[in-house]
Amino acid sequence: MKAIFLKERGKPPVLAQYADPKPSGAGQALVKVLACSLNHRDLWILKGKYPGVKPPVVLGSDLVGMWNGKRVVVQPGINWGPNPEVQSKNYHILGVPHDGAFADLVLVPSSNVFEAPSHLTDEEAAALPLAGITAYRVLFTKCAIKSGERILITGAGGGVALTCVQFALAAGLEVWVTSGSDEKIEKAKKLGASGGVNYRNQDWSEALARTADKFDVIIDSAGGDGFQRLLSLAAPAARIGIYGGGMGVINGVSPQILFWKQLKIFGSTMGTNAEFEDMLRFVSEHKLNPVVDSVWNKEDFEKAFDRMENAEQFGKIVLRWV
């Protein structure tokens, strides 16, 4: 089969022939891929920032494909285990350390395979799984968002952040965003966000406090030195969900703000199969369409990666596979 894979450590990935996956027992599904989407995780793997990468290995966590005559999406978190609170030691995400989604055929546990929401195009369905499950768990399971609340979502433009924007709007929240790009803020407003600020402006948090009042929920994937400002923007008893840390370690957090405001901070990553099913139902019920930034033929995967590397995207970058 054809696949995009790491051939040698430290070398760029290639699109070339790769050994077909071989089902080794019951409970497995061999999915024929229609389209895939990129995640920051793929970039970090390319940069050698993930442990346990042993070439050759097929990249990719997100796909839509065909199985048993049905169009399906794959929950990319495999072997979550029995405790809904946290993934087991056997847990891994599709695509490194085991072969992933950017291939003609993908072998996964059949319990991870779900019918794709029928209102989605292939490209939209390919954009949904990883961002959808991450957004769903951090918003609903962890932060328990409620209609009428005010939520701040940082880094709008990224796949998970935009999915959070869409899910929160569908759940009846007032949504605000931050971004490093004024253009992306305008796009978020077109999706339904009430407003946003550019975090490249030094006084972004003061500006936000002036226009938006305090936030009942804050969803962050940056961390870094900016995180402490989020605590000032938090309303009393606010919940803060963290699903990423692109800006590195968090400094300057005041314990006094944490305890006096009775704040709750939830680390969250991925989600269970049950949450994945709930997420698909939510997307179907609200007829949500994942934001697709751009669609590339698989042969142009390097350009697609460059676009993500340069943070140019608004929404998910999709690879058309067939």
Add this chain to the structure above:
Amino acid sequence: MKAIFLKERGKPPVLAQYADPKPSGAGQALVKVLACSLNHRDLWILKGKYPGVKPPVVLGSDLVGMWNGKRVVVQPGINWGPNPEVQSKNYHILGVPHDGAFADLVLVPSSNVFEAPSHLTDEEAAALPLAGITAYRVLFTKCAIKSGERILITGAGGGVALTCVQFALAAGLEVWVTSGSDEKIEKAKKLGASGGVNYRNQDWSEALARTADKFDVIIDSAGGDGFQRLLSLAAPAARIGIYGGGMGVINGVSPQILFWKQLKIFGSTMGTNAEFEDMLRFVSEHKLNPVVDSVWNKEDFEKAFDRMENAEQFGKIVLRWV
């Protein structure tokens, strides 16, 4: 009446005559004080670290006394308000900005007055309210501790921390502590703790990881640069409660540890009247006796404050009032 109060800004407190409190309406209780206890809060007020201190004002948040022929304790958190998640804007703690507990007579809302557990001495009852409500909320309401779990409590020696040790043991947890004093660790072990480490040793967290495995719950009142080590000691899906921040701002927190371990961090302070009532019931049911470090006559209050200032205490420092 006699009271310990701040007479002038920036001057040490005095024990002298003070105007009797005057009940101004229904729903108030005038409690005749039997004994009081000190809190770090009193020290911070003396040091001018609390906003809104306007002399003259009577110090103190903890007391046992007589009201309507019954021996009572006072929930020191006043006007919590309608939302159990967080205190209202009208909320204040007994003793600054309004007159507090170190006096012959204390005027409080009668809804804040509860019969003292009958198995406690006056000194023990005086030691309970603020530490008890703080420990109860952070352990039970916020961190939802469960029998059989392993818990780490930092800074054992302080009133709240030791109350956490006692409550967690009574709830069936395996308790470990940190302290800056080997002697206090030994005392905590006599209370039932499984062990502890001295945080003045540079490798305290590694030593703890070697002997105690990971913690399901961690209760911290230090913050500061040591906080990041607590995250390494946290088990997957651990809950971390923060009720103080004696070591200042928290630095060096890894977002990746937070989200990959699915950690939950809860800021917590004080508690509602309902939690106070639950706490008293818990103390009565388990026949718990607050740890009294030392008892001083009210005339010796300066020595009592010195003892707290020098962090010499193990448990609560009590002032015998009558």
